[in-house]
Amino acid sequence: MRAAVLVFPGSNCDRDVAVALRAAGAQVEMVWHKETELPGGTDLVALPGGFSYGDYLRCGAIAAQSPICGAVARHAERGGYALGICNGFQVLTEMRLLPGALMRNAGITFLCRTEVLIVGTAESDFTSGYSAGQEIALPVAHHDGNYAASEAELDRLEGEGRVAFTYAENPNGSARDIAGVLSENRRVLGLMPHPERAVDTAHGGTDGQAVFRSLVGALADA
């Protein structure tokens, strides 16, 4: 499986995602945001966490206008996979590849701690390594993680089984406790928690590993 990890000015989890993907068996290339094409044969685009463009305007809003994002949109249109973690999730909503928006945390403060999540669905190539209803622990680190969408959109996400993860104890005010959502074709996942920060026992937990292993397993022959 070939993965492209995007790097924006202010990304700070790009290398962590690359390490997690490589450990799961992926071939990884780092791609600077000024590129206009993805490397040939890219199966998965990973949009990492961080503070792209210093979070000016809105988190992810400027990064979503980067030259590389045109290529990401075309990749997704062709049915390619994309994984947006934290700031990457914010970029994917700004690009409208995922519904909704990430607003300021309800408590205003930056949250940096480990949260218990509930897996909403195992029916995706990102979550097939978990079981629905499973509780996992992943770190969060954000100030704009408060997921918002219209009631109709939220009903649709839930009805179509596209809520990938919810918080056991909602830390940021997210609508319906949502921590991560899937696109309609289930090939784009955005989530605020950081699975790449939980892939090694030295991280204090390995509950994030299944995301990367599920993907590599599903795309092994791709």
Ligand SMILES: NC(=O)CC[C@H](N)C(=O)O
């Ligand atoms: N860790 C991250 O990716 C943080 C995303 C964004 N800068 C926020 O604070 O909400």
